[in-house]
Amino acid sequence: MKGAIMKDYRKIVSDALNDAVGIELKEEQYSLDLIENGLIDSLAMMNMVVRMEEDLGKRIDSRSFSNDDFRSFEHILSLISRI
């Protein structure tokens, strides 16, 4: 069950990244620094939040994350797993 949920979360992050930034990451790229590499800015972050809220079916309060939670695919995955 837990594995199935993680798979869903990975798809949610993957879809949001693809929507907002137009990139698809392979598993070995999940730790890539998205901010340092200029792939994500504050507007892209907000667009990702909106997309993930739709897919999760719940609001993501901005108090529950900081810019650093969008540093990598792994960070974003960890963010949506805890909210």
Added chain:
Amino acid sequence: MILKALREQAETDRICAVDEEGVKLSFSELHARSDALATFFLETLSSKAPVLLLGDKENDMLTCLFACMKSGRAYVPLTTSVPEKRADFIARDSDAELIIAFHTELLSSSPLKRLREKDIEGIIENRLGKRVHESHWLKYDDMLALLYTSGSTGTPKGVINCLGDLENLLAAPDIYYIGGPGMRVMNNFSYMFSAHMQHVYRTMTIMGSQMHAVPGDIQKDPGRLVDYYLKVRPDYLGVIATTCAMLLTDSRFCHEEMPELKGVALAGEVCSRKLIGDLFERFPDISVCIQYASTELTTVAVGNCITKEEFGTIKTEIIPVGRPVPGIEACLWDENGHEVRDGEKGELVILSRRLCDGYWKNAKDTVQAFFHLPDGRRGFHTRDLMIRRDGLLYYSGRLDNRIKVGGNRVELEEVETAVSSLDIVHQCVVRPVTSGDGRVNALIAYVTMKEETTDHLDAVIRIKKALREYLPLYMIPQKIMILPEFKTNTSGKIDRAAIRMFHEEQMEKLYKRRSESSPDLAK
């Protein structure tokens, strides 16, 4: 007028600015410090050339603005996040004689004379008590500020704002603006943008409000921004719609946590019914001031102040931008320069006794955008399309490729020029991604490469990193889509109509995927 107002405010014990650290600046200190710095300018500067100001919202940035005015010269404000090459272009293009830099190494290799914050402190200390005679002050028709915006030719465009252009700002009644004597107002807008005119000169100097600096890095982080608001407990906020939407994602942004908030001014972007509705849900007792302005208009030209009750009577999805402020006539013209009828779309043309003097060293664009009327008034083609219903103006799109991204003005051609000029890129077309309410959520660059690439991620990273050297961050497309080739028309040029159609198809796919993945929330 502005300097006399500052002198009058200096007679009070009011605070005019508070920085991020809580350091306060009173009107009397601002008056004295700007006199001291202006004295130095008059002693040492040989010409009336502008002064380039590099900084964020330091209290002494205000000192510099007023010192320039008191010594009869213009300022060119630039934030420190501007890329070096862009800043260098602006330094040369503006003919600036001096750079004043606050906490930045930007333009450190420039041949221009440079003063840092510690130099400014020493200069002011040595001249405190000196007064600058009114005869040195900036005159009504002199340039007050040279503000650089995105330019369609691929380089930034300087917009000339004169002291007299503030006339409409001073004449308008308070309902078009926010603030009041001793009121705490968040100073959210960069001095690079014309919005600083209303905040510094109307809200602060004329109305006697206390401006609380919001540094650029806090501005982009909703959690830190609300933390900061909760610390300051402002009476008024002036923000763009994107920032307002961002603030609303934080549940603490509400009346219970911020009971002092009396009004919010929204400028720079289309305001949707949902956004204003959400805002009134959180703050039922505030008034919301919609402001339409542009760099060329210097001040708010059209405005609309609404309460929750009045909002309830608005039935349209897009909230009207309002009515022209006193001193401004807002016309809607067809392509032949004839006024359109109510309910029909037309270009908003602003007529006023005072408008900006045009574009710096750019007579061609100035003649295209500005004109004179026989009655002495001037006209400005905004290129914004609007519809008038019951005397209220509703935004309805653009006549050209200028858009607003996160409240920042962007000419798509300038972004295309920057992307196309990169070594690895062959051609590029940039299109906006819009939400249902017409707000631009992102930019997408469709790109063909000089050499075939299989590693798209690497290519996207290289493009984005290279763009940081040329464009401010807000102009870098969020999405880069690499295509094998562009369709071309019979003359061999990119078939832009085909790209537009391809873009629309991509957007449709995106929205369809969203509505399928979450039918209830995607509405």
